[in-house]
Amino acid sequence: xxxxxxxxxxxxxxxxxxxxxxxxxxxxxxxxxxxxxxxxxxxxxxxxxxxxxxxxxxxxxxxxxxxxxxxxxxxxxxxxxxxxxxxxxxxxxxxxxxxxxxxxxxxxxxxxxxxxxxxxxxxxxxxxxxxxxxxxxxxxxxxxxxxxxxxxxxxxxxxxxxxxxxxxxxxxxxxxxxxxxxxxxxxxxxxxxxxxxxxxxxxxxxxxxxxxxxxxxxxxxxxxxxxxxxxxxxxxxxxxxxxxxxxxxxxxxxxxxxxxxxxxxxxxxxxxxxxxxxxxxxxxxxxxxxxxxxxxxxxxx
Amino acid sequence: xxxxxxxxxxxxxxxxxxxxxxxxxxxxxxxxxxxxxxxxxxxxxxxxxxxxxxxxxxxxxxxxxxxxxxxxxxxxxxxxxxxxxxxxxxxxxxxxxxxxxxxxxxxxxxxxxxxxxxxxxxxxxxxxxxxxxxxxxxxxxxxxxxxxxxxxxxxxxxxxxxxxxxxxxxxxxxxxxxxxxxxxxxxxxxxxxxxxxxxxxxxxxxxxxxxxxxxxxxxxxxxxxxxxxxxxxxxxxxxxxxxxxxxxxxxxxxxxxxxxxxxxxxxxxxxx
Numbered sequence: 001x002x003x004x005x006x007x008x009x010x011x012x013x014x015x016x017x018x019x020x021x022x023x024x025x026x027x028x029x030x031x032x033x034x035x036x037x038x039x040x041x042x043x044x045x046x047x048x049x050x051x052x053x054x055x056x057x058x059x060x061x062x063x064x065x066x067x068x069x070x071x072x073x074x075x076x077x078x079x080x081x082x083x084x085x086x087x088x089x090x091x092x093x094x095x096x097x098x099x100x101x102x103x104x105x106x107x108x109x110x111x112x113x114x115x116x117x118x119x120x121x122x123x124x125x126x127x128x129x130x131x132x133x134x135x136x137x138x139x140x141x142x143x144x145x146x147x148x149x150x151x152x153x154x155x156x157x158x159x160x161x162x163x164x165x166x167x168x169x170x171x172x173x174x175x176x177x178x179x180x181x182x183x184x185x186x187x188x189x190x191x192x193x194x195x196x197x198x199x200x201x202x203x204x205x206x207x208x209x210x211x212x213x214x215x216x217x218x219x220x221x222x223x224x225x226x227x228x229x230x231x232x233x234x235x236x237x238x239x240x241x242x243x244x245x246x247x248x249x250x251x252x253x254x255x256x257x258x259x260x261x262x263x264x265x266x267x268x269x270x271x272x273x274x275x276x277x278x279x280x281x282x283x284x285x286x287x288x289x290x291x292x293x294x295x296x297x298x299x300x301x
Numbered sequence: 302x303x304x305x306x307x308x309x310x311x312x313x314x315x316x317x318x319x320x321x322x323x324x325x326x327x328x329x330x331x332x333x334x335x336x337x338x339x340x341x342x343x344x345x346x347x348x349x350x351x352x353x354x355x356x357x358x359x360x361x362x363x364x365x366x367x368x369x370x371x372x373x374x375x376x377x378x379x380x381x382x383x384x385x386x387x388x389x390x391x392x393x394x395x396x397x398x399x400x401x402x403x404x405x406x407x408x409x410x411x412x413x414x415x416x417x418x419x420x421x422x423x424x425x426x427x428x429x430x431x432x433x434x435x436x437x438x439x440x441x442x443x444x445x446x447x448x449x450x451x452x453x454x455x456x457x458x459x460x461x462x463x464x465x466x467x468x469x470x471x472x473x474x475x476x477x478x479x480x481x482x483x484x485x486x487x488x489x490x491x492x493x494x495x496x497x498x499x500x501x502x503x504x505x506x507x508x509x510x511x512x513x514x515x516x517x518x519x520x521x522x523x524x525x526x527x528x529x530x531x532x533x534x535x536x537x538x539x540x541x542x543x544x545x546x547x548x549x550x551x552x553x554x555x556x557x558x559x560x561x562x563x564x565x566x567x568x569x570x571x572x573x
Contacts, residue, residue, distance in 0.1 A: 022526070023525050023526070023527065024524075024525065024526075024527040024530065024535070024537075025527055026526070026527040026528055026530065026560070026564040027527065027530045027532065027535060027560070027564065029530065029532045029533050029534060029535040030527050030530035030535035030537075031535075032535065033534060033535035034535075045527065045564065051563040051564075051565055052563055053561070053562035053563045054520075054562065054563070056355065056356040056357075057349070057351070057356045057357025057358070057520065058314065058349070058351055058357040058390075058392075059357070059520045059521055059526065060520070060521040060522065060523065060525070060526070061313055061314065061392075062312045062313065062392075062523070063313070067523075067525070069521065069525075069526070071520065071521075071526055074520075074528070074562060074563050074564060075563060075564060076560070076563050076564035076565040076566075077563070077565070080564075080565050080566075081564075083566070087532075087533070195313065197313070197314065197316070197390060199316040199388075200316065200353065200388065200390075202353060202354070204313065204314060204351075204390075206356065206357070262525070263525065265524065265525060266523045266524050266525050266540075267524075269524070
C-alpha cells in the first residue's frame with residue numbers, strides 16, 4: 001500500500017491528517033481516542049497559564065453552511081493539562097500543544113509549561129477570545145513578531161503559528177511569523193461570524209459573535225494555503241472545512257504539508273481512517289507520491 | 302470511494318413558549334412547552350435549553366414536550382421561576398436515548414434523575430413491557446413522578462429520612478429484588494447512586510443489561526468541543542451518551558471525578 005507518512009517540522013506523522021485545535025482536545029483520553037482512530041497528530045485545546053471557563057452559552061449554533069462557535073477558550077490551564085498528557089501520549093502520535101496568551105511573556109510562560117509536547121501551535125487567531133487574546137494579536141504585527149520570537153527563544157520544540165482568515169493580510173502575517181523563527185504556519189482559524197434568532201431578535205451566541213467553521217470556509221482556506229505556500233519557505237498546515245479525503249487532496253495540491261480536521265468529526269468520528277484510506281487509494285490510482293502531489297496546483301497554471 | 306458529504310441538520314435553536322409550569326418538589330418544577338419538533342424525541346434524549354441573555358444548559362426531556370428542572374444554579378433558577386408565556390430556545394433533541402428492549406424491566410431513579418425515566422416507563426408500558434420502578438429521594442416531598450410510575454407498573458420507594466417507603470438509599474431496595482430476572486435495568490440519579498447501581502450489576506456480571514443516563518458539562522451538544530468526554534475511553538456524553546450501557550462504564554470516572562467548565566478535574570465525592 002502507498003505510504004502517506006510524512007514529516008512536518010521534523011515530526012514524523014503516519015498520515016498528513018491531524019486533529020485541529022479546540023476539537024475533542026480537552027482531555028487526554030479523548031486525544032488518545034482520536035489518535036488511535038488514525039490521526040497523524042493531535043492538537044490540544046488552547047491552553048493558557050490560567051484556567052478559564054470560557055463564554056456563557058449558547059456556545060455553538062448550527063447554520064446552513066457550517067458551525068458557528070464562541071467557546072471563549074475554556075481550558076484547564078497548562079499546569080492542569082500536564083496531567084492529561086500521559087494518556088494522550090499512549091497512542092504514540094505527536095501531540096501539539098495549542099497555547100494562548102496576551103503578550104510575549106504570557107505566551108512564553110505557557111510555551112515553557114507545555115515544552116514537553118512535540119510542537120507548539122500559537123493561537124493568535126481565535127475570533128471569539130476575551131479582550132487581548134486571539135485574533136486581536138494579529139492586528140498588531142509588532143506584537144505578533146514579539147510573541148513568535150519570544151516563544152522560539154523559550155522552547156526547543158517546533159513552533160507553529162495559527163493564522164486568522166484575513167485573506168488580504170495572511171501572507172504578510174505568515175512572513176512575519178517566518179522571519180521571527182516560526183517553523184510552520186497553520187491556516188486558517190474560524191471566520192468571524194454571527195447568527196440572530198429572528199423570533200426574538202437576539203444574537204444567538206452567548207458571546208454575540210463567534211467563528212464559522214465547516215464547508216463554507218473551505219474555499220477561503222484553500223486560497224490562503226495557496227497564497228502562503230507561494231510566499232513562504234516554511235510548511236503550511238491547512239485547516240478549514242476539510243470533511244473527506246478529497247478535501248485533503250485539494251489542500252495538499254495547494255501546497256499543504258498537512259491538514260487538520262475539526263468540525264467534520266461531529267458526524268464522523270472515523271474520518272481520519274477514511275482520509276488515510278482515501279488518499280492512499282487516490283495516489284495508487286494516479287501512480288503518484290504524496291510529495292509529488294504537494295503544491296501541484298502551482299505547477300498547473 | 303467518495304466521502305459521505307452529508308453535513309448539517311440546520312439546527313438553530315427553535316423558540317418554545319412555556320405552556321404550563323408544574324411544581325414537583327421544593328426546588329423542582331416541570332416546564333411544558335409548545336415544541337412540535339420534539340415529537341420524535343426518544344426517552345433519555347435531552348435538549349439544550351437557551352435561557353436568553355444568560356446561558357444554555359442541557360436538560361433531559363421528562364416528556365416529549367417538557368423538561369423537569371432542579372434549581373442548582375443561575376440558569377436553573379431562572380427556569381424554575383418561569384411562567385406560562387415565557388419563551389426559551391431549544392436545540393435538539395440530542396443524544397442517544399434509552400434503548401427499549403426486553404419484556405420485563407427494572408427502573409432505578411434517584412431524585413430528579415426520575416426525569417428521563419418517567420417517559421421511559423410510559424413508553425415501555427405502552428409496548429406491553431412489564432415495568433418495576435424503584436424511586437428514591439431525600440424525603441417524601443422530593444419523590445417526583447410517583448403517580449406516573451404507579452400508573453404504568455409496580456413502584457417501590459425509599460427516602461433518606463424514612464418519611465416514605467424504605468428508610469435508606471434506593472440502592473438498598475435493589476437487594477430485595479432479583480436483578481438477574483430483568484431483561485434490562487435503567488438508572489438515573491445522583492452520581493454516587495449510579496456508581497452503586499453499576500457496582501451491583503458488575504458484581505453479578507449483568508452490567509451490559511444496565512443503561513444509565515449520565516450528567517456531564519455539555520457545551521456544544523454535537524460532539525465537537527470535548528467538554529463532556531469521560532475517561533478512560535474519551536466517550537462523548539453529549540452525543541454518544543448521555544445513555545451508556547454499564548459495560549462501557551465499568552472502570553470509568555463515574556463516581557470518582559468529573560471535569561468542570563474549564564476542563565479541570567473535580568472530586569466532589571472525595572479523592573480515593
